[in-house]
Amino acid sequence: MPRALRFYALLAVVVGGEIVSMAVDRSSWPYSTFAMFSYTAPEGRTLQRFVPVGVAKDGSEIPLEPCLRPLTPLQIHQGIAAALQRSDGDLALRGLLRETFDHCAGTDPPLVGVKIHEVTWQLDADLEPPPPKRIEVASYAPVSP
């Protein structure tokens, strides 16, 4: 293939696509607006994360992050936030909880349900971070037959 054809085809695909992505302000893999960390924080100096936990028979709560790997804690948080933002947020979240339970039910100890906590830290540059505020956002337990 002639050099000019290879070059201009690649220029259009690589740079042209990125320019369109910026012009319409929309990311669509693999094109991106590279908007990471570009939004200011309206809630001030706080940090919020959605954290799923499993509920064991004795009522104790078990972190589900190891069971959900390769998802990272940030991906789990973003996935839950994305489900909540959907127009059918409650339904989407319920589906996500049910699938998470099915995926992680066999862990040790066996689970009887799953919950999602919203954890919020009031950030402070001091060495000893204050404890976070925890709110239960949603829960799921399969109905016993």
Place this chain on the structure above:
Amino acid sequence: MKLGARWNRFWFAPAPAEDLAVTRFVFAAGVFLYYLPAGLHRYGDVPRGFFQPSGLFQYLGLPILDGASLAPIEAIWLLSWLALALGFRARSAAVVACVGSLYLLGLKNSFPRMSFHSDIPTVFLSAILAGARSADVLSVDAWIARRCGRPIPLEPEEYGWPRQLARVFLAWMFFAAGVAKIRHSGFPEWILSDVTWISLVGSNYASMGHGRAPFPMLGAALVRSSEAFATGLAAMTQFTELLYPLALVSHAARWILIPAMLALLGGIWLTMGPFFFVTVLAHAFWVPWSAIAARVTARRAPVAIA
């Protein structure tokens, strides 16, 4: 100089084949080693409720295969990166590497949509290598051609543009990040906001990126040392992003902006956690490998004594 001549000089200036070949080796070998332990096939078994399809999956209707089916695809994809590094069937290997990156990394970036920006150069730079003659020297392909008595004729105009296109892509990436901050938060509002302060201090509480920062308390310590630290760092970040394209046209700017950007990416990893490894690796496209080799050789050469 006329515009057309400037355009041609910018893109098609003659360059040593060795520069492109070493870049190919460094980038492809780095990508291979980086993704080798990643286990991307495991995304096939993640609960689908977390799946938020990127455009590629949404519009093309690409299937999400299960982990067992994805494992051999991932193995072939990794082998293609190894073959590209060695320069064995280099252009075919680059095509497989690019298509594999689109699918496998696209799948990863659908949990949820577009969460790993550092994966993006993997796709585009493999596409550039697929269109380039990066294995004319220092490769298994070149060795086989010589053994068969058909050495590959070298054309210096072939070896500059792929590196230049990769550099333009990198410049665009950083420039776009700077523009996004203006668009979504304003200028200088983003610099004066708490975003950088939160990222520096927040890593002491939870992961700010996909991995924990090696020194999660360092950010908070730096902020404690001076309230202006976060604002200064934010200003440096945004100006380096917006000015990065100057490195394409100015040697002086290149010597300032590229080390500054690499230092920022390293600092972000150390204090906040996000690890832009492939983006750092992509800076191999800036390195004048043959000039460095010539300098090292000249230093090592014995000095004649009169």
